[in-house]
Amino acid sequence: MKVIDPIPVQLNLEEFMRSSAARGLRETDVARLMDKCRPLIEPKAVYAFLKIVEINDDKVLLSSGHTLKSIILSDMLKPGQPVVPFVATIGPKLENHILENAKGSMLQAWIMEKIGDYALEKAVGYVRSLIERDLGGSATSFGPGTGTGKLFGIEQQEILFRILEPSKNIGVHLTPSYLMVPRKSVSSVLAVTEKEYVACQYCPRERCENRRKPFSGEYFAVKCETLVSYNK
16 A cells, blocks of 8 residues: 655646646636645545456456456456556645635636646646556556446445545545545556557547547447447
8 A cells, every 4th residue: 555645746837728728718817826726735645556366257356355346347457467546636625715715706716626637637647657667567547437437337436445545545535426525536447458448438428528539339348248338
């Protein structure tokens, strides 16, 4: 188990202004709000290096003794290989500030939300670089509930939280509907894979600002007998 607190994240105004989130915004306004956000952002993460002991149909047994149920994990991973579940967050202070001051300016609240997203992305990138260094290669990210959630169900968050205990280690809690609190938190399982996997490829939702790849149709499992269909 490894806890990083704090994660060394530097918010770069020029980098943020080049992102789609900053399109149409005045740099002076963003700079002022970024200065306000900095002391409210407390990035931290917890992760663990485990090995896959056994794969049986859509069940993946880990060296921690926990079992993840996932069509995509069982299909793309192999017994004996290392996997790294992690949870990262920027803490609750920024979102609490936004909630308390949202009525003052909706635009200001929106910009601060986007700065928070940017900070979380930077934090995850830092943690991922450390994990990939130890894994010895570029890793694929498997997030519970991503895409339509059929390949790796959001209820598997509960298993990741049992493994990592992020509520104790970094202050991230799980709701009964498997959502994380604070909101600006991310969970995933990283592993080096032979083929690329991006959940967006198998998600038919047309309007999604976070889409990374176009929809390519339903996913046909190779090792797992379960067929995933989105036409129901």
